[in-house]
Amino acid sequence: MSKSHMFDLTGKVAAVIGGASGIGEAVTLGAVSMGATTVCLDVKAEAAAATAAKAGGSTESGAIDITDAASVNSALDAIVARHGQLDILICTPSINVRKKILDYQDEELQRVLKVNITGNFNVLQAAGRIMVPQKRGSIVLFSSIRSLVVEPGQALYSATKAGILQLARGAACEFGPSGVRVNCVGPGVVETPLTAPIKANPDWYNAYASKNAFNRWAQPEEMVGPTLFLASDAASYVNGTIIYADGGWLAQDGRFTPPGM
Template identity: 35%
Template sequence: MSLFDLKNRIALVTGSSKGIGFALAQGLAAHGARIVLNGRDQSALEAARERLTVQGQHPDMSRFDVTDAEAVEAAITAVEAEIGPIDILINNAGMQHRAPLETFPVAMWQKLLETNVTSAFLVGQAVARRMIPRRRGRIVNICSVQSELARTNIAPYTATKGALKMLTKGMATDWGRHNIQVNGLAPGYFKTELNKALVEDAAFSAWLTARTPAGRWGDVEELVGAAVFLSSDAASFVNGTILYVDGGITSCL
């Protein structure tokens, strides 16, 4: 079990005030990691920190915009100086917007690219620059089943998650020689704020449960094991892999 022990390791989880990001932060903390929560909403971050504190954890916070290159560099510099070297980065920040492709707003296309892809590039680059001289580190990019599969009205989101899959492989290729493992964790359909409209859509939920071999939506806690694995010594020779946690949906027609 020591292979999965994250004790004394500092883990920055972007977009971690709620949803999948919070669940992953909570899970890594339970395995010994010192968590740095991130988001743009100060009150949401403080609420997330309080939830973890009540559970006996002692998380730190770093409020910054993951799409702002200068803010990212300043924040990573501050975290490393005030908290310690970042051992684990979970690039979780992301967003969704649903609309027919032929009428999809250009401004929203740009926002999806910045939030889902550029943020992982900026934070990943800033953290990797510090990991390289230390010759150690784990980066986990939160991809999606949409890294492989398309669905109506979310083509731009699908494009960003496909790009994130390939960015993950590129990071692994460039940084693997520095003993930095970069992998993707790709959730299927989970009950989150991002999917609230779909969860409440009876017709969609019926389609999803019929389409998914597991026959149900996922619960965010079911992502923790995969995140801990990819963040731990157990994954020391796992690099450039996309681990799908999707109830089998990418395995069948």
């Protein structure tokens, strides 16, 4: 493949889970623009259809509940039945209940684990069952900077984001011999509908903005490049790793600049 076509997704079939809003919507639109036959999947079927309509062309949509293995298998099998292949699977959804450990209720614990861990496992398993026999494919899961760093009220969320990364690494080891790659994107703080309550609090918003070198939050569109790089043939030897798209959050230790610097 020529270098000018390494990022081209023409001829590939991509499924974007969580594509109805936020990062997933941006990635869906990006995959379409790069030439992929794209299916926008979300637990909110009508919103997924709206994203597909916005993307235009032959973009498709459908319903999926990642916490239900049967739902995941059905959605992905339907794509293969229509198109004969599944080359790219991108999974963005996760949830967070911001509470200190001593304040967590069991129902909240189970809800976060079910979406973030069980859900991503279901997606990995269903995609792997398709891609391993076809001996090609790229799976991109969404971890976070919280896989490495934490703050009060984020212990469980951080544990699940580290878990997602380890699921991806394990799958990379198991699927890699069949030519299937599995990687993660690790965003910092991104302006999405899910982070709107934080954005509405100026002190909280500014505190997070000041944690990275750009001194601002990311836009969902800024996650498209890292995601589609991992999905594309440009990343043909990238497997079992994570790209942190965090504006330098993990690179710097505080915002103080010593005198004379």
